[in-house]
Amino acid sequence: MTERVQQTVPYSVQAADILRARILGGEYELGQRLSEVELSTSLGISRSPLREALRALANEGLVDLVSGRGVFVADFSPREVRELLEIREALDVLAIRLAAQRATDEQIEVLRHSLEGLSSALRSHGSQAPDWPSDFHLCIYEAAGNQRLKEQGWSIHTQIRLVRFRSGAAAERMERAHQEHLALLAAIEDHDPDAAEQRMREHLINSGKHILEQLAPAQGGGSSPR
Amino acid sequence: MTERVQQTVPYSVQAADILRARILGGEYELGQRLSEVELSTSLGISRSPLREALRALANEGLVDLVSGRGVFVADFSPREVRELLEIREALDVLAIRLAAQRATDEQIEVLRHSLEGLSSALRSHGSQAPDWPSDFHLCIYEAAGNQRLKEQGWSIHTQIRLVRFRSGAAAERMERAHQEHLALLAAIEDHDPDAAEQRMREHLINSGKHILEQLAPAQGGGSSPR
DNA sequence: CTACTGTATGCTGTCGACAGAACACAAGAC
């Protein structure tokens, strides 16, 4: 009974998936206005499901809804990036502590596999794999055994990925980040929450520093729609 | 130019405010199904803005949207409550650490004032003030200087308040919680993040223990719509 | 040349209505 043959995915969900991929794929400028009628006609759906899709993306922080004025692709000010990084640290530290305490052998195996996939992708595609690093973090959330934490952490990571991707900060740090990921995995394997927390904090501080450095010269307080 | 004379609040926002107040006020049963047509007609609006209001409430975790089956008032399983408490601890600890580092004298004054208001409300209304304790925590978020953290923390607190209110766990712990709040404020005044974190963890552990104790006998894995 | 004003266009917020799916209940088979 768990198989749903008649699983018609609502247009709103499909539209949200498409738009999310477009935004993360860089098809829109940061802060760009998205016209409801234009999107709905181009997607071949009505405005009702499109609006719901945009609301969903707003919850994920990928777009900003300004009442009566329209929808804009998220454009994070340096202050907002700092806010996101602070929250990410808190959630990621919690996640890896829980993961170190609770991870089963199967989940550790998945984590290891995720890192191997990342490693091979790093070699083959070079910098063209912006999804994989977050995948490892997602597995950590999975191992933490907290569904809601996983959702919120994934949302934060997605928003940060949006900034990092645009600023080109993803590629350069991948090699070193991979080493840090290995250290994180080792701490989880040892079921050592304190070591895991410390290594995660270092990892995130390095990552955050890198993002802010890349961001500082490029963005000076741009055209925020608020 | 900051004054908006023509600030017509959209129906969707008004509906969300009304429904949020109803849910938190206990006018609906946990897990109860909410009919769109019934609500829209009773509120005197169409289904379009009502649906947006329900989507907004779903983002806040107050209702569950089940695709194709309807909207249900949130009903948290013990596991979900545990998940919420874990996230709350991470966010609240981050918030009070930031608040201890960054709080200005004015913000500390607001915190003190919030506690005084809570104290007087505790004496006059007894247990009939479920909003005030969270108000103090909201001020901490405000003092942390992180807008997004404030929003997320408020959302988590609101969800927990929904559980606590229904289980009647709010009233009994207010006296002791107030003492703990005073200790939190003192740590912020001293700008001592470490002490603030430790006291916050103790405070949240006490609160969480109390919630789980109240919850354990009442709920055994009820009719979750998933 | 600059600043104000009126118009024109496009947009969002909202509405009412329809199609298909999900649920509830009644009728019949074993």
Place this chain on the structure above:
DNA sequence: GTCTTGTGTTCTGTCGACAGCATACAGTAG
């Protein structure tokens, strides 16, 4: 008496259309 089946109803998801506000531009006064 229990399980299956058929039917009716209600609901959600989606659609197209309208009203009011916001923005952009042209026109005019100074």
